[in-house]
Amino acid sequence: MGEVTVRALREVSLDVRGGEMLAIMGASGSGKSTMLNILGTLDRPTSGRYFLDGEPVEHLDEYELSRLRNRKIGFVFQSFNLLPRDTALANVELPMVYAGMRPSQRRERALWALERVGLADRVDHLPNQLSGGQQQRVSIARALVNQPVLLLADEPTGALDTATTKQVMELFCSLHELGMTVVVVTHDPTIAGYAQRVVRFQDGVIVSDERRSSAVGGAA
Numbered sequence: 001m002g003e004v005t006v007r008a009l010r011e012v013s014l015d016v017r018g019g020e021m022l023a024i025m026g027a028s029g030s031g032k033s034t035m036l037n038i039l040g041t042l043d044r045p046t047s048g049r050y051f052l053d054g055e056p057v058e059h060l061d062e063y064e065l066s067r068l069r070n071r072k073i074g075f076v077f078q079s080f081n082l083l084p085r086d087t088a089l090a091n092v093e094l095p096m097v098y099a100g101m102r103p104s105q106r107r108e109r110a111l112w113a114l115e116r117v118g119l120a121d122r123v124d125h126l127p128n129q130l131s132g133g134q135q136q137r138v139s140i141a142r143a144l145v146n147q148p149v150l151l152l153a154d155e156p157t158g159a160l161d162t163a164t165t166k167q168v169m170e171l172f173c174s175l176h177e178l179g180m181t182v183v184v185v186t187h188d189p190t191i192a193g194y195a196q197r198v199v200r201f202q203d204g205v206i207v208s209d210e211r212r213s214s215a216v217g218g219a220a
């Protein structure tokens with residue numbers, strides 16, 4: 001920031017295992033989103049290394065990174081980030097358009113993903129014709145349609161009511177049970193309760209890393 005250096009993360013070492021469901025917690029400004037953006041290869045650390053699915057990523061250029069993200073990572077954001085003029089189906093097809101998949105196969109996979117999130121009867125709706133929870137489920141369908149190894153969610157239920165939050169978290173748990181690695185940023189302890197592991201950040205540093213044998217939502 002001009003003359004001032006902001007250290008969003010310092011000396012962070014984090015190893016996320018395949019198949020883990022991890023919650024990242026911490027106060028506003030503690031570095032949670034920065035951490036998630038590094039895991040998602042949207043941000044590059046100024047120093048240090050990041051290995052995704054066992055591969056170092058620092059030598060990759062923007063084009064290679066975008067291909068890697070498209071194949072390996074699903075993103076879910078607080079504000080859904082759906083294209084407003086596209087139907088639910090078209091929004092879910094988008095990552096496969098980028099991946100260069102045939103239209104018929106794209107459609108089939110998108111329908112499968114929308115069915116997976118319980119929206120088979122809403123495929124032709126535009127985002128503004130869907131409730132907040134339904135929009136978030138469309139964005140989850142979009143995130144999982146390329147069958148990524150890693151699902152990253154930044155405050156995914158921040159804009160949702162309690163009942164819808166539960167639905168969305170149960171959806172994450174069922175994806176985790178199918179073997180997907182899930183990392184959720186949240187300031188809400190109830191949401192973190194769905195995860196088997198909770199990492200807490202404070203001022204850019206990891207201050208605790210707890211594993212639990214039983215979580216609210218799923219398998220231990």
Ligand SMILES: Nc1ncnc2c1ncn2[C@@H]1O[C@H](COP(=O)(O)OP(=O)(O)OP(=O)(O)O)[C@@H](O)[C@H]1O
Binds near residue numbers: 033
């Ligand atoms: N683009 C940027 N330029 C400069 N400083 C930034 C930038 N993005 C974030 N920061 C700073 O880095 C630190 C960590 O920010 P980050 O967005 O990771 O926090 P967070 O834990 O996600 O907070 P919140 O819960 O409010 O979303 C903060 O001090 C923030 O002000």
Ligand SMILES: [Mg+2]
Binds near residue numbers: 032033
């Ligand atoms: Mg944040």
